[in-house]
Amino acid sequence: MSVNLIFKIAAVGILVSILSQVLKHSGREEQAFLTSLAGLILVLFWIVPYIYDLFEAIKRLFAL
Amino acid sequence: MDMMQIGAIGVAGVLLAVQFKSGKEEYGIYISIILSVLIFLAVIPYMEAIMEAVRTIEGYIQTDVAFFGTLIKMIGITYIAEFSSGICRDAGYQAIAVQIEIFGKLFVLVLGLPVLLTLLETIREFLP
Numbered sequence: 001m002s003v004n005l006i007f008k009i010a011a012v013g014i015l016v017s018i019l020s021q022v023l024k025h026s027g028r029e030e031q032a033f034l035t036s037l038a039g040l041i042l043v044l045f046w047i048v049p050y051i052y053d054l055f056e057a058i059k060r061l062f063a064l
Numbered sequence: 065m066d067m068m069q070i071g072a073i074g075v076a077g078v079l080l081a082v083q084f085k086s087g088k089e090e091y092g093i094y095i096s097i098i099l100s101v102l103i104f105l106a107v108i109p110y111m112e113a114i115m116e117a118v119r120t121i122e123g124y125i126q127t128d129v130a131f132f133g134t135l136i137k138m139i140g141i142t143y144i145a146e147f148s149s150g151i152c153r154d155a156g157y158q159a160i161a162v163q164i165e166i167f168g169k170l171f172v173l174v175l176g177l178p179v180l181l182t183l184l185e186t187i188r189e190f191l192p
Contacts, residue, residue: 002102003073006095010080013091017084036088043094050101055144057108061115062140063133 005046012039070103093155100147131179138172145169 016039023032058064077099081092115136122132145168149161 002106003076005098005102006073006077006080009091009094009098010083013084013088013094016091017087020088040090043091047094047098047101050098050105054101054104057105058140058144061108061111062136062143064137064140 005050008046009043012043015039070106074099074103093151096154097151100151104147134175134179138175141168141171141175145171 016036019035020032023029023035077095081095081099084090084092084095118132118136145164149164149168152158152161152164
């Protein structure tokens with residue numbers, strides 16, 4: 001659960017940086033920006049539920 | 065989730081995050097965010113045991129004012145303030161981190177005011 005999430009994020013990061021390099025060198029700046037944006041949204045899509053769980057747990061634990 | 069696993073996951077994540085120092089900074093920050101979230105999610109069962117102990121201690125001392133409740137709330141608020149300001153500092157935005165910390169401190173101060181007032185009340189009763 002936890003470890004492969006880290007590796008997934010790292011994989012997306014490496015993939016996006018390679019893709020954007022390739023697109024930059026082939027002259028397509030916008031596509032490079034779009035791929036990094038897509039990578040950002042994908043990683044956020046994975047991270048947000050975890051952060052939500054964390055804050056829910058803190059609220060429950062500390063009776064906030 | 066014993067200590068070895070936590071240490072291993074932390075070091076593995078940092079090694080991965082360092083890869084992104086040159087090219088894409090933001091992925092390093094994502095990895096540090098998800099790592100701190102996961103490590104805290106691993107510590108929650110132990111925190112629940114501590115909370116149970118605190119509640120039993122609270123049971124022994126019959127105080128009308130809910131000191132322990134405020135104490136636990138303060139711990140939670142301090143933790144969230146530290147967590148978010150640390151992430152902002154990692155990302156390189158010191159000003160926002162300082163703002164979050166100031167807000168956390170003031171909020172804890174406000175929470176502590178009733179306790180302070182009850183203390184002063186009791187002291188005033190002793191004086192002539």
